[in-house]
Amino acid sequence: MRLIKSLIGKQHALDLLLIVSIVAVLTVVHVLVPPFLQDQLALRPADPQWYTLLTAAYTHASFDHLKGNLIGYLLAVCYVYWLCLYLECRQWFWQTTLGLLVITPLVVNSANVLLYGTYLPEINGVTCGFSGVVAAFVGFLIISFTAAIREAHTAQLAQAIGVGLILLLLLLIDTVYAKTLRPIVAGLVVFGICIQAASVLYHRDRDTLVQTRSREQLIFQIVGGGLIVLVLAILTLQMFPVELVVNNSFVNIFAHGIGFIIGTAVSAVFLSYNV
Amino acid sequence: MAEPRMILAGIVFLILLQPLTAAAIDIQAALASTPTITPVTATLLALLIVFALLAAAVEGE
Numbered sequence: 001m002r003l004i005k006s007l008i009g010k011q012h013a014l015d016l017l018l019i020v021s022i023v024a025v026l027t028v029v030h031v032l033v034p035p036f037l038q039d040q041l042a043l044r045p046a047d048p049q050w051y052t053l054l055t056a057a058y059t060h061a062s063f064d065h066l067k068g069n070l071i072g073y074l075l076a077v078c079y080v081y082w083l084c085l086y087l088e089c090r091q092w093f094w095q096t097t098l099g100l101l102v103i104t105p106l107v108v109n110s111a112n113v114l115l116y117g118t119y120l121p122e123i124n125g126v127t128c129g130f131s132g133v134v135a136a137f138v139g140f141l142i143i144s145f146t147a148a149i150r151e152a153h154t155a156q157l158a159q160a161i162g163v164g165l166i167l168l169l170l171l172l173i174d175t176v177y178a179k180t181l182r183p184i185v186a187g188l189v190v191f192g193i194c195i196q197a198a199s200v201l202y203h204r205d206r207d208t209l210v211q212t213r214s215r216e217q218l219i220f221q222i223v224g225g226g227l228i229v230l231v232l233a234i235l236t237l238q239m240f241p242v243e244l245v246v247n248n249s250f251v252n253i254f255a256h257g258i259g260f261i262i263g264t265a266v267s268a269v270f271l272s273y274n275v
Numbered sequence: 276m277a278e279p280r281m282i283l284a285g286i287v288f289l290i291l292l293q294p295l296t297a298a299a300i301d302i303q304a305a306l307a308s309t310p311t312i313t314p315v316t317a318t319l320l321a322l323l324i325v326f327a328l329l330a331a332a333v334e335g336e
Binding site: 016075082085227 | 291320323324326327328330331332334
């Protein structure tokens with residue numbers, strides 16, 4: 001208990017409480033709000049109410065739907081929080097988190113209205129769920145990971161790893177839907193990574209930066225980096241699953257893609273104001 | 276000319292990439308296909324989250 005108290009300071013405890021409060025809000029809405037009211041808070045793309053552009057993200061169709069999104073959110077936000085503390089950018093973390101909680105549902109659900117309401121008006125269903133925001137946190141995770149590499153090493157290495165990681169995740173998505181590793185896509189990804197690697201190897205100042213670090217620190221960074229890559233792969237597979245129709249519901253991968261782009265853009269913009 | 280250590284790091288990364296992806300696919304499949312999460316998946320997810328929180332706590336010191 002004393003160890004936990006010594007590790008968790010007052011500010012840190014408050015942050016964790018606020019992070020968990022999102023989980024509490026989503027659970028309370030799903031469990032305590034009556035179903036007819038939840039139905040009104042969900043978005044009907046064919047007949048949208050303005051407030052549902054925001055509220056639809058905070059309602060869920062089933063407990064499994066909620067569970068998947070909560071796990072995704074917790075995985076992403078915990079790693080983002082760690083990286084933001086490493087960067088000493090607590091303010092950036094909270095600005096971006098609040099921004100994503102508001103901006104992402106508005107943009108993603110507006111896109112849903114355009115997509116379904118304009119192009120598929122015959123579909124008379126509802127869309128709801130926090131997955132667009134989870135996808136935005138995945139974008140935030142990639143930006144914070146890249147920023148952490150830039151802080152620890154060099155901008156060239158950060159760019160190479162960031163671009164390489166996005167290319168590998170795109171390859172993962174392609175493999176999921178093609179159900180095989182397509183040589184032309186894999187070849188293009190390897191080509192892209194090689195171009196990035198070549199620019200890093202060209203710059204000589206990386207040698208001195210790497211040599212100044214202790215072995216323990218380097219091992220910790222490699223383990224941490226590996227876990228972040230693992231988390232990114234899990235979340236990417238969760239956002240872009242093999243089966244797109246689950247329990248008569250369509251997994252809206254378009255919303256996930258838009259959410260990811262929003263998360264990347266919003267976190268990058270806030271980062272530029274905080275550095 | 277590339278540093279030998281850099282080439283070694285690249286090889287280690289490529290070796291690690293496959294088991295990492297395999298682990299991610301297993302965890303995602305377990306999350307997607309079963310209504311209740313198995314104890315192994317739950318433990319793995321909990322460990323991933325706890326590691327991040329502990330690392331954040333150490334960083335926040």
